[in-house]
Amino acid sequence: MSEQNLVSAIRDALQIELARDERQMIIGLDVGKMGGVFRATDGLQAEFGEDRVVDLPIAEGVMVGAAIGLCVSGFRPIVEMQFLGFAHQAFHQIGQQLTRLRQRSQGRFSAPLTIRAPYGGGGKTPEFHSDCYEALYAQCPGLRVVAPSSPTEAKGLLLAALRHPDPVLFLEPIAGYRTWVDDVPEGDYVLPLGEARIAYGNENAAAVAVVSYGLSTQTALRAAASLAAEGIDVVVVDLRSLSPIDVGTLCRVVEKAGRCVVVTDAPVTGSIASEVTATLMERVFWSLEAPIVRVGAPDVPHPLGALEQFYIPTAEAVADAVRSTLEAH
Amino acid sequence: MSEQNLVSAIRDALQIELARDERQMIIGLDVGKMGGVFRATDGLQAEFGEDRVVDLPIAEGVMVGAAIGLCVSGFRPIVEMQFLGFAHQAFHQIGQQLTRLRQRSQGRFSAPLTIRAPYGGGGKTPEFHSDCYEALYAQCPGLRVVAPSSPTEAKGLLLAALRHPDPVLFLEPIAGYRTWVDDVPEGDYVLPLGEARIAYGNENAAAVAVVSYGLSTQTALRAAASLAAEGIDVVVVDLRSLSPIDVGTLCRVVEKAGRCVVVTDAPVTGSIASEVTATLMERVFWSLEAPIVRVGAPDVPHPLGALEQFYIPTAEAVADAVRSTLEAH
Amino acid sequence: MIRQSDDLRETAGDIDGVPPAVIREGLRRMIAARVFDTKAIAMHRRGKLGTFPPCAGQEASFVGAALALDRERDWIVPQYREIPALVAHGAPLEGIILYYMGDPAGGWWPGSVNALPFQISIAAQLPQAVGIAWGLKRRATGGAVLAFVGDGGTSEGDFHESANLAGVQQCPIVFFVSNNGWAISTPRARQTAAASFADRAIGYGYDGVTVDGTDLLAVYRTVSEALATARAGRPVIVESLTYRVGPHSTVDDPRVYRSEDEVVPWRQSDGYDRLALRARESGLWSDTDELAAREEATREVDAAFERAQAAFKPATRQLGEHVWAHLPAQTAAQLQELERRNARGERE
Amino acid sequence: MIRQSDDLRETAGDIDGVPPAVIREGLRRMIAARVFDTKAIAMHRRGKLGTFPPCAGQEASFVGAALALDRERDWIVPQYREIPALVAHGAPLEGIILYYMGDPAGGWWPGSVNALPFQISIAAQLPQAVGIAWGLKRRATGGAVLAFVGDGGTSEGDFHESANLAGVQQCPIVFFVSNNGWAISTPRARQTAAASFADRAIGYGYDGVTVDGTDLLAVYRTVSEALATARAGRPVIVESLTYRVGPHSTVDDPRVYRSEDEVVPWRQSDGYDRLALRARESGLWSDTDELAAREEATREVDAAFERAQAAFKPATRQLGEHVWAHLPAQTAAQLQELERRNARGERE
C-alpha cells in the first residue's frame, strides 16, 4: 500500500499495463512530454517511447476512430480524451463506430480500448471542461461506462477496463485528481467491472440507501457522515459501473432499506439517477416505503467557474433528501 | 381539412412558414431539386428559390453550425438532418453550440432554428437510419425536442417549432411518413409547444395511463383499441414534447389512473421512458397502485432490416404490460 | 476462329505496362460486377433484397484499384458501394447479399479477407482506416490500406481529420476518392469549390493524383504507385474520375435531379468496353472470353444468391449477438423475454 | 527633443502603404495588449482571475488583423486568445475580465460590437462564422467575417467542413490561422505534415496566404486584401506565422515541453519593437508616445479591472439565465429551490 492521489493511482495503473502488455499504447492530446494536462501520463513516454505514447493533432473524432483501427491491427490503445466535454466531437465515432465494430463484423473484430476522460466540476474550468455528460454514453449499447470514486477504486477499475474485451469509457473526476488520497494497493490490482460496491454503512441496518458514483460518492459519503452524527444510518451504494448498472446489488440494498436517494453531479433530467430510479421502480416498488428522490444539478449547463459553487450538488442537499425521504409517508 | 399523410403535412407547414416569414430558409442534404429523401421539401426550391432552399455538402456539423451563424445574421434556418442517426456528426454543434449561444451572449444572440430529423424503425433501412436517439438530445438543456404522432400533430407542432424562440429538434417518424393519414386543418395551424395531449380515452375513467410519443403513440393507440375490446380502459398520454416534458399533465393523469405504462421505441435504458418513470416516482408515488412499467426496445442497436420485425416494440407488448400492471398488487 | 491458349495470352505482353493476367482478371471482374449489379437490382424489384447501391459506371475504378493490392497484407476499408473491390479482395458474394437482405450475418468476411465490413455513415470509416494503417506500420508488415470514400464523403470532418493524421503519423494508406459526380442528388460542384479532390493532399503534406476512373489500366497503375509510396510512409489521395451511371440506390430516381444527356457520354466510355477493345486488339480477349466470363459470373452470382437465401434465417437471437463480448445480464434478460414473445408469433 | 504635432504625423506618409493613423493605433493597441496581459497574469497569481490565456508574441498579429476590419459591418468570430482583436473591434475590457473571472455576465459585448463571444471548444466557432458570413452576403451588407483559429484548431473536422462550405457558398469570410507554433504542448510539426496552413485553401478552391505575424503592417495589408477578396465572394485563408511567447495559459509551464532557446528569437522579433523602430525612423512614434500609450493603457486596464471587480456578483440566479427563451417550469422550480438552498449559505 502507498499513499496516492487519484492522478498518481491512474498513472500507476497505466504504467503497470503498458509494461505488462505491449499492445497497450496511449494516444491523445499532450500525453507525451507534457504527461497530459493533469499529468496522468507523466513519464510514460520517456519510459515506453514515442511509438507507444503518442501526441496527436487536435481532432477527437479521428483519435477515437484511429484507436478502433489500431485495435483491428492488434493493438489496445488507451485514448486520453483531454476532457469529457470534447468527446462530443467524437460522438459518432464512440456512439456509432466503436460500439458497432464487433456486431458489424459478427465478432471477427473488436475494439477493446479504453477512453479515459476527466469530467465533473470543482476545478473552475472554462466551458465544456466540467459538464457531467456520462449519461449520454450510458445510452450507447456496446460501450461500458465506469466512474471510480477513490484512488484505490480508480486503480483497480482502470486495470480492469484496460483488460476488458469490451470498450470502456473511464471517467475521472477532476475534483479528485489531487485531493483524493488513499492507501492504494501496490502492483497489480484489479477490481471487477460491472459490480457495484457498498462504499459505506451496513446494508442490513440502514434506513436509507444512497446510490452514487464517481465524485457524487464522495458527496454521499460526507452526507452519510453528517447523518450518522444525527443518528441516521444510511448505506452508500457506489455504482462504479454506469453501464451496465449492477441491478442485482442495487435492488438488494434498496429492497432492504425501503428508502432511497440517488445522487448524480449531472443535470438531473435524463441522468443516471433517472435510470436508476426507473429500474428500482420496476423491480422493488413493493418494498419502497417512500418515493425515491434524485439529487443532482439543475437542468442547465455546467456554469463558468464563479457560479460553480452554486451548482454542484452538496452533501447537505443529499442529507436533506435523506431526511425528507425518512419523513415521507 | 384535407387528407394528408405525414410527409405532406410537414411540407404544408414548411411551405406556409417560408411564405409567411422570409427569414426562414431550408438547408440540408438533397432538399433542393430532389425535395429531400422523403420528399418533405418537394417543390419548395422551385417556389422559394435556390437562396432559400439550399443543398449542402455532406457535413452535418457545419450544417448545424452554419445555421446557428445564419441566426446571428438574422435568418431562421430549418435544417433537414437527412436521418437523426447522422446528427451524431453534429453532436457538438447541437449539444454544445446551438444550446449555448444564448447564454454565452447573455441573451444578445439566439438560435431559433429547427432541426427536422426522420427517425425510428419500420423502413428496413441501412444502419443508423432508424435508431431512436431522441433521449440523447433530451439531455441537452437549451434544446427543445418534439415528436409528433400524426399528420395533424406534425403540422401544428412543426409550425409552432418554426416560430419558437428556442431551438427545436423535430423528430419525424419514418414509419409514418406515407402510412399515417389524417384530416389535417388547412392553412395556419399552430399547436402549443411543451404541452402533452390526451390521445385516447378518458383520464377520469381509465384504469391505466399509457404514456407515449411519436411512433410509439400509434403503437399505444393500437394497444388501447385491443384492450378496449377486452373491457380494459386506458388513457393514452401523447407527450409531444420530450424536452421539456409536460410534467403537469403527466402527473395529473397518472395520479388518477394509479397505474402507468410508458412506451418508447428506443432501447429502454436511458430512454425518455426512464425519465418519465423517475419523474412520476418522485411526484405521484403515493397514488401508484402498481409499479410503472417501461416498454421499449432491448438495449442493443437498431438492427438491419430483416431483424427489425423482432425489435420494434409492438402493441401486443404494450397491451401485455397494461394487463400485467392491472394484475400487479 | 483460332483461339490462343490461355498461357500464351497471359504472356502476350503488357498494355500500358499492366500484365496480361491482370488485364484479363480485370475484364472478368468487370463483367462479374455488372452481372451482380443487374441481378441485385432485379432481386430488389422482386422484394428479395433491400435497398441496394448499384455501381454501374464505376466497375473499372473499383476493380482496377483492388487488383493493385496485395491480398496477403493490404487492407480494404469500404463504404458501401465498392462491392467489386471487396469481391476481388476475397469477400464472399453471399455475405454481401445477406447484408443487403438486411441480415447482419452477412456483414462480415472470413479472417483471411483483409477488409472491414460495410459502413454506412459517410466517411466515418476513414479514421478507422488510418488506425489500421498505423498499426500495420507499427507491426512492420509492409501492408497498406486502401480506404474508399465518395466525392460527397470528402466534405465530412472525418475525411479531413483522417487525411491529416495519416500525414502526421506517416501511415501507409491510400485514400481512394470515388468521384462519381454525385452524392445522391447533389452534384460534385456543390460538394466543394476545389478544382480537384487530389489537391486536398497538398494541405496534408503529401501527394494527390487524379486518374481516369473508367480506364482500369490507369487506375491499376496509379493505385499501384500510390501503394508503393504509401508503404514508404507517405499517404496518397487518389481521385478517380468516374460516374454513377445508375441511381444512387434502388429507391432513387435520378431523373428528378439530372438530365439523361449528362449520363450518355459516360455510358459510352464504359470501363469494360474501353479495356475490352484494347485487349481484343492485343489478342488478350475475345468474344469467347467475354461469353465465358459472363456465363461463369452468372453461375456464381446465381449460386451465391441461392446460398444467401438458404442461409437467410433472421431471428430475434441475432439482435444481441456480438454487441458485447460480455452481454450484460439485464440485456440478456430483455432479449430472452423478447425471444419468448416473438416465438409466440404475436408480431403484427 | 522636437515633437511633431500629432496631426502632422498622422499625415506624414505611409509605411509599406499603411496609413500613419493605423500605425499609431496599432502601436498603442499592442502596448495596451501587453499591459492587459501582464495585469491579467498578475491578477491570476493573486487569485483574482481564473485560468487566463496570455497572448504575448501575438499582439501584432491580432491587432493588425482587427484593424483591417470595418467595425460597422465586419464581424469577428474569436476563439479565446484574441483579446486584442476583440478590444480593437470594440469589446469592453471589463466584460473580458469578468468572463475570465468565471462570471458569465462578462461573456458578451454590446450590440454595437459585431463579434461572437469567446468559445472554448477548439474550432467549433468556425461553422458559426461561415453561417454569419453567409447571412451577411444574403443581406448584401458588404460585411465580411474574420474567423480566428489556431494551428491546433486546423486539425479539427470543424475547420474543414467550414472552410469547404465557405467555398461552396462563396461566403465573405477570412479564416485567420494563428500559427503560434504550439497547441498546448504539441508543436506545429505534429499538427500536420503540410508545409503551410495557407496551402489548405487550394483544397477548398480559393486562395491562401502566409504572412509574418510579427509584422503588424504585413498582417494589416494581408487581411485588408483578403477581406476585399472575401467581400467579392471568395474566402481566404490567412496563415499568420507567429509565436506564443508565454505559456498556453496561466496554469501551463512551457519549460516541460520546449526549450527556452526556441523562444529567444521570437522575443527578439517582438511585433511592437519591430514596428516601433520603423515608426520612430519615420517620425511617427517617439519615446513620449510610448510612455503616454503605456500610461493610458495602464489607467484603462486598471479601471477596467476595478469595474469588473465591482460588477462581480456571482449568484445562483445566473445559472438559468439565458439558457432558454422560455425557461421550462420544472427547471425554474429546480432553480428556485437551489436559490433558496444557496441563500441559506449551506455550501461547503
Ligand SMILES: Cc1ncc(C[n+]2csc(CCOP(=O)(O)OP(=O)(O)O)c2C)c(N)n1
Ligand atoms: C454521415 C452521413 N450523412 C448522410 C448520409 C446519407 N447518405 C447516404 S449515401 C449519401 C451520398 C454519398 O455520396 P458520395 O460520398 O459521393 O458516395 P456515392 O454514394 O456517390 O458512392 C448520403 C448523403 C450518410 N449515410 N451518412
Ligand SMILES: Cc1ncc(C[n+]2csc(CCOP(=O)(O)OP(=O)(O)O)c2C)c(N)n1
Ligand atoms: C475540441 C477541443 N479539444 C481540446 C481542447 C483543449 N484545448 C484547449 S486549448 C488547446 C490548444 C489549442 O491550440 P491552438 O489551436 O493552436 O490555439 P492556441 O492555444 O495556440 O492559441 C486545446 C487542445 C479544447 N478546448 N477543445
Ligand SMILES: [Mg+2]
Ligand atoms: Mg459520389
Ligand SMILES: [Mg+2]
Ligand atoms: Mg497554437
